[in-house]
Amino acid sequence: MTDRILEFLRNRREDGPCLVLDxxxxxxxxxxxxxxxxxxxxxxxxxxxxxxxxxxxxxxxxxxxxxxxxxxxxxxxxxxxxxxxxxxxxxxxxxxxxxxxxxxxxxxxxxxxxxxxxxxxxxxxxxxxxxxxxxxxxxxxxxxxxxxxxxxxxxxxxxxxxxxxxxxxxxxxxxxxxxxxxxxxxxxxxxxxxxxxxxxxxxxxxxxxxxxxxxxxxxxxxxxxxxxxxxxxxxxxxxxxxxxxxxxxxxxxxxxxxGNAGVIEAEVVLISKKADADKVKWVYLDIGKFNGLAETMDEMIRYPIRTAFDGDSTEPCVLAGPSCDSVDVLYEKEPYFLPVSLEIGSKVLIEGTGAYTTTYSSVGFNGFPPLKSYVI
Amino acid sequence: MTDRILEFLRNRREDGPCLVLDxxxxxxxxxxxxxxxxxxxxxxxxxxxxxxxxxxxxxxxxxxxxxxxxxxxxxxxxxxxxxxxxxxxxxxxxxxxxxxxxxxxxxxxxxxxxxxxxxxxxxxxxxxxxxxxxxxxxxxxxxxxxxxxxxxxxxxxxxxxxxxxxxxxxxxxxxxxxxxxxxxxxxxxxxxxxxxxxxxxxxxxxxxxxxxxxxxxxxxxxxxxxxxxxxxxxxxxxxxxxxxxxxxxxxxxxxxxxGNAGVIEAEVVLISKKADADKVKWVYLDIGKFNGLAETMDEMIRYPIRTAFDGDSTEPCVLAGPSCDSVDVLYEKEPYFLPVSLEIGSKVLIEGTGAYTTTYSSVGFNGFPPLKSYVI
Missing domain, CATH: 3.20.20.10 (Alanine racemase)
Known part of the structure; x- marks a missing residue:
């Protein structure tokens, strides 16, 4: 994460996830x-x-x-x-x-x-x-x-x-x-x-x-x-x-x-539970395996994720992408701890995403466009 | 496989794998x-x-x-x-x-x-x-x-x-x-x-x-x-x-x-062995997980493959895609039996590929273009 990237994202207005590479x-x-x-x-x-x-x-x-x-x-x-x-x-x-x-x-x-x-x-x-x-x-x-x-x-x-x-x-x-x-x-x-x-x-x-x-x-x-x-x-x-x-x-x-030159900004689309007794929440982002995060396959690459609520208490979450595909789940076997205060609409920053993200994007799976990229 | 698809492929001259859907x-x-x-x-x-x-x-x-x-x-x-x-x-x-x-x-x-x-x-x-x-x-x-x-x-x-x-x-x-x-x-x-x-x-x-x-x-x-x-x-x-x-x-x-309306035509790029004692050959196609065959993930979908040599004796092959990515292997845990007479440059027809192929294609992983598609 660099100041130049943070500055760029502060001024960005477009919808949808994007990679910013410094x-x-x-x-x-x-x-x-x-x-x-x-x-x-x-x-x-x-x-x-x-x-x-x-x-x-x-x-x-x-x-x-x-x-x-x-x-x-x-x-x-x-x-x-x-x-x-x-x-x-x-x-x-x-x-x-x-x-x-x-x-x-x-x-x-x-x-x-x-x-x-x-x-x-x-x-x-x-x-x-x-x-x-x-x-x-x-x-x-x-x-x-x-x-x-x-x-x-x-x-x-x-x-x-x-x-x-x-x-x-x-x-x-x-x-x-x-x-x-x-x-x-x-x-x-x-x-x-x-x-x-x-x-x-x-x-x-x-x-x-x-x-x-x-x-x-x-x-x-x-x-x-x-x-x-x-x-x-x-x-x-x-x-x-x-x-x-x-x-x-x-x-x-x-x-x-x-790898460390890029950061992806994404948005929380939904937070839910599958059953009242469930211990983990499901957090759905607007980016997943088919529009940039293919390397989460088998949960191999575990990206650091920053939010505006870092420092608050955390809870285990299953992290998933936005597509209608059940394999589009990023971290489930080992849940990801995210702030309790995270909300629908919150932005998250996924670090270390300068390599093997844009080009793995699908052309338009589920109608979602390929990952946008800004090189600054 | 339909006659219309076979007819279309007989007249096709472009390079690279493609889907034909009837x-x-x-x-x-x-x-x-x-x-x-x-x-x-x-x-x-x-x-x-x-x-x-x-x-x-x-x-x-x-x-x-x-x-x-x-x-x-x-x-x-x-x-x-x-x-x-x-x-x-x-x-x-x-x-x-x-x-x-x-x-x-x-x-x-x-x-x-x-x-x-x-x-x-x-x-x-x-x-x-x-x-x-x-x-x-x-x-x-x-x-x-x-x-x-x-x-x-x-x-x-x-x-x-x-x-x-x-x-x-x-x-x-x-x-x-x-x-x-x-x-x-x-x-x-x-x-x-x-x-x-x-x-x-x-x-x-x-x-x-x-x-x-x-x-x-x-x-x-x-x-x-x-x-x-x-x-x-x-x-x-x-x-x-x-x-x-x-x-x-x-x-x-x-x-x-x-699903059954589409057939992918692909080409054998390389056939090799990794060691003299190996019992399986490696057969590399010009299509793989990142330009159309994503559903071979974990070898879940096993497509029927036709060649011009069907009927000849067969041998076990590991089937892989053309990219410089080691996960771009289609069938390895359970090798695929292909004709012994198959050669570098041979065409193969991958059946049942009308669904979940074109849209899973990456935008250009390794510089390979997305899967071409012809609807006839």
Whole structure:
């Protein structure tokens, strides 16, 4: 929460929930990453928030960009960054999208299997590829499935295949899980990566880069370690496993870059009880899972909520969205404590919502419009 | 799947997944409901698919409409239906939205607590209200939470409050859970409803209507009973519990009206294995949870998938979407059997996707556009 955001909201008159994102905070976050990891290039994960103002700011600061699709590549190019600062980091790409990316100048691609290597060899000849490793994601608040990456046993073969097809076997990537609260989690993956570097070097293939992924957390209700703690832990692991042959490194912060820069203002639509004996109240907001708060899925991300009544006594509430969909409930298994004095029509501020909110919005589920966004 | 849809897809040239919806099937579904339940008014649940062509067809056939928001009310009015055919069925409404609905001519509102009754009394004086009852949703493939409705013990007080404030205490509603496969599930709720009718009649308040809700299933992989079976079971229960004082009834089919009218065409983007020893393949489509298939959440809805290789031997596959989001996996806990001969670039047809697909699409998560839709 910043004074600029509060000032903006004081003057806002439109109806409906909105996100307000403060670019000063994004700038500070970028500088924290750069300062804490001066030898590491930052590839902002565009999917976290592709707002043109965010992309232009980061392009101006010298950031590189991790993209998931051709549309995101075009958005980055429109922000003023050149194609050599873009990674097409999605391991699942149509061959014609690889071709379009190549035509736009992109030369860095993620893979996790031989079939994807073959597409890139055909559509983007001579490009650099990095192979994503499966990582178990322990310690992350939003753990990853096995969807991305291959078993470390398989990775050397994938990269050898790339080398054989005329691509540059450039490096490895992994992702320790989103909102990763344990800086030590990078150590195991770096140990594995170093082993693969040595294996391939023995076969004449010299990898150059380790993509440390994202996972850097933003502060929701619990405190999280500072970027510096992550940097120190990662540097220690790099020296331990790579000795004096430290590879080039990149990071892909998304949530860590924009999460704490945004605040959503929402309104209480209804407060009710389901039965006289119920111990919890139901509080319904005008925002829910389908117009911005998709990351409350399985109650994984627990956002801090501020009200004008903070400090009053609180009571347990089930928090739900406004749609006619029974899954549109934000917090129920673990009720959320809100002030007793909260009323229908009260505004609430949902903090830490700069990442993964606007773009998860549905086009118009139940007729509710997508989340409005103001970047200031 | 209809010949008209197949014909349309044969001539389609654009890239990307799309939904094709056959209005002939919607018409047949409407006629089945009307024929099977001639004394019941049909309120189509607009949220299932608010395409203007669907709304115009149903308006022309004489359907009424269940709406979740002012935007949906405006969509229905634009289709040619008059305001007296509209129910504002969301129990969670801003008072200024109730006022707008009232100004547009809507006079029928859902409630489930006294606070909502008070809003309606202020913003839509003299309107009819029906009180939604909590229902446990057993037997449904998409069971409902406690989000909507109040305990049956509380309902008479809510309706008395409406009566006291000058509203017409019009009736009761309940919802037995979406994709409800047991026609007998309406019986318990009707028994409860009849008790409340008698209670209130003793206090001088004569309710007139029972809203039987939605829940009528569409056929996915398992067979479901025909509409007729639901109609017979419900009629039997009405006679059993209401004797010769059968109230006016309405139903709110959404999925049951449009689900089987639509087919999504998608493309296989990648097929891979995560490790040599893995028994399941990963098959990635160009559609996933964030651009149309949100109802695969928790693997609840299992769509039938057709390929050009049907009949070949099959193998277990994890099915996933194209986004850089690890939760964008459609079927993993229970793998999906697909032909061994399926290839990267193959088209697949996902059936039963006419409801709850286009509107759940995100505005552009990962840069992927919302699901395209063609109504033929």
């Amino acid at each position: 670019l000063d905070v994004v700038r500070e976050n970028y500088m924290s990453f750069s300062r804490a990891m001066p030898d590491t290039r930052v590839f902002y994960a565009v999917k976290a928030n592709p707002d043109p103002n965010v992309l232009e700011l980061l392009a101006g600061l010298g950031s590189c960009f991790d993209t998931a699709s051709v549309v995101e590549i075009e958005q980055v190019l429109a922000s003023g960054a050149s194609a050599d600062r873009i990674s097409f980091g999605n391991t699942i790409k149509k061959e014609r999208d690889i071709l379009r990316a190549y035509q736009l100048g992109v030369r860095l691609f993620a893979v996790d299997c031989e079939a994807e290597v073959e597409k890139i060899a055909r559509a983007a000849p001579g490009s650099r590829v990095f192979c994503r490793l499966l990582c178990d994601g322990a310690g992350a608040e939003w753990p990853l499935s096995r969807k991305f990456g291959c078993d470390p046993e398989m990775a050397p073969r994938v990269l050898e295949h790339a080398h054989r097809l005329g691509l540059t076997a450039f490096g490895l990537s992994f992702h320790v899980g989103s909102q990763q609260r344990n800086p030590g989690m990078w150590d195991g993956a770096l140990k594995t990566a170093a082993t693969i570097f040595r294996d391939l070097a023995e076969r004449g293939i010299v990898l150059q880069m380790v993509n440390l992924g994202g996972g850097f957390p933003t502060r929701y209700l619990k405190n999280v370690p500072a970027v510096k703690a992550y940097a120190q832990s990662i540097t220690r692991s790099l020296h331990k496993h790579f000795g004096n042959q430290i590879p080039e490194t990149i990071i892909e912060p998304g949530r860590g870059m924009v | 209005l002939d099937v919607v018409r047949e579904n409407y006629m089945s409901f009307s024929r099977a339940m001639p004394d019941t008014r049909v309120f189509y649940a607009v949220k299932a698919n608010p395409d203007p062509n669907v709304l115009e067809l149903l308006a022309g056939l004489g359907s009424c409409f269940d709406t979740a928001s002012v935007v949906e009310i405006e969509q229905v009015l634009a289709s040619g239906a008059s305001a007296d055919r509209i129910s504002f069925g969301n129990t969670i409404k801003k008072e200024r939205d109730i006022l707008r609905a009232y100004q547009l001519g809507v006079r029928l509102f859902a409630v489930d607590c006294e606070a909502e009754v008070e809003k309606i009394a202020r913003a839509a004086p003299g309107s009819r209200v029906f009180c939604r009852l909590l229902c446990d949703g057993a037997g449904a493939e998409w069971p409902l939470s406690r989000k909507f409705g109040c305990d049956p013990e509380m309902a008479p007080r809510v309706l008395e409050h409406a009566h006291r404030l000058g509203l017409t205490a019009f009736g009761l509603s309940f919802h037995v859970g979406s994709q409800q496969r047991n026609p007998g599930m309406w019986d318990g709720a009707l028994k409860t409803a009849a008790t409340i009718f008698r209670d209130l009649a003793e206090r001088g308040i004569v309710l007139q209507m029972v809203n039987l809700g939605g829940g009528f299933p569409t056929r996915y992989l398992k067979n479901v009973p025909a509409v007729k079976a639901y109609a017979q079971s419900i009629t039997r229960s009405l006679h059993k519990h209401f004797g010769n004082q059968i109230p006016e009834t309405i139903i709110e089919p959404g999925r049951g009206m449009v």
